[in-house]
Amino acid sequence: MHVMEEQPSPLHRLMQTEGFKPFSGPDAIRVYRKAITRLNMENMDENDLLNAVSSLGVLLETEIALMYALQDQICTRCGKCCTQNKSMRVQKNELKQIAEHQKTSYKKIKRSTRALPRRDGTMKIKRSPCPFYDDECTVYPVRPGECRGYPANVLLKSIGGKAEYPTECEISDELLVEIAIKRALEEKMQRENPELMKELAEKKRKDLGRLGNMTQSQRLAYLVNRYQKTLNQGQ
Ligand code: SF4
Ligand code: SF4
Numbered sequence: 001m002h003v004m005e006e007q008p009s010p011l012h013r014l015m016q017t018e019g020f021k022p023f024s025g026p027d028a029i030r031v032y033r034k035a036i037t038r039l040n041m042e043n044m045d046e047n048d049l050l051n052a053v054s055s056l057g058v059l060l061e062t063e064i065a066l067m068y069a070l071q072d073q074i075c076t077r078c079g080k081c082c083t084q085n086k087s088m089r090v091q092k093n094e095l096k097q098i099a100e101h102q103k104t105s106y107k108k109i110k111r112s113t114r115a116l117p118r119r120d121g122t123m124k125i126k127r128s129p130c131p132f133y134d135d136e137c138t139v140y141p142v143r144p145g146e147c148r149g150y151p152a153n154v155l156l157k158s159i160g161g162k163a164e165y166p167t168e169c170e171i172s173d174e175l176l177v178e179i180a181i182k183r184a185l186e187e188k189m190q191r192e193n194p195e196l197m198k199e200l201a202e203k204k205r206k207d208l209g210r211l212g213n214m215t216q217s218q219r220l221a222y223l224v225n226r227y228q229k230t231l232n233q234g235q
Helices: 010-015 026-038 046-057 061-074 080-084 092-101 106-112 152-159 171-192 194-209 216-231
Strands: 087-090 123-126
Touching: 010 046, 010 171, 010 194, 026 046, 026 171, 046 171, 061 152, 061 171, 061 194, 061 216, 087 092, 092 106, 152 171, 152 216, 171 194
Parallel strands: none
Antiparallel strands: 087 123
């Protein structure tokens, strides 16, 4: 008798990734609760959502792209990242563009912000609050790439264990809620219509396999750097 080999579900496949560490602890509990309030749980299996939140220990490139795209749309402009975070890294050309925007010289702005040169050629500026903050960002069109990438850049590093979770930013949780809900719904669809999900499963397998020689932590750091480069001005 031919026995059909049972395929792992999308969530189990993610959780079987080598070196997988579940997203857990108080941050995961908060994300789970927020996801519950967003969903109509009558149509949703609680276990799917629990597994979906746990599975956030590994993120696909397509999901990371979604997070970067989404954060600009849902940022509430509360300014907490500009007033509570301690420092930011700025590229020389970014500071030059800020000087131009402020109609001042690069030298003056470097002095007034007490920008400290770092070994990697970037500069560190203290920001608590940021010198460019005055009820709102006064250099918004030319703000540094690090600000453009926030909070996804810190959030992703925190999932890789290389940074603190950016709890000061209220949209950090929302970005993960979005991914968790999407994954939980896909899990349900897989049970109801596995044929329909075949193509998606193959895309995900390829997505995960692209940087398969890296650990999850290295993979997330690599992807953050790649996105950060595109967000830094003039690069
Ligand atoms: S803390 Fe988050 S929500 Fe507030 S301005 Fe910064 S990125 Fe936007
Ligand atoms: S440059 Fe603008 S967005 Fe960046 S920390 Fe300063 S005030 Fe905030």
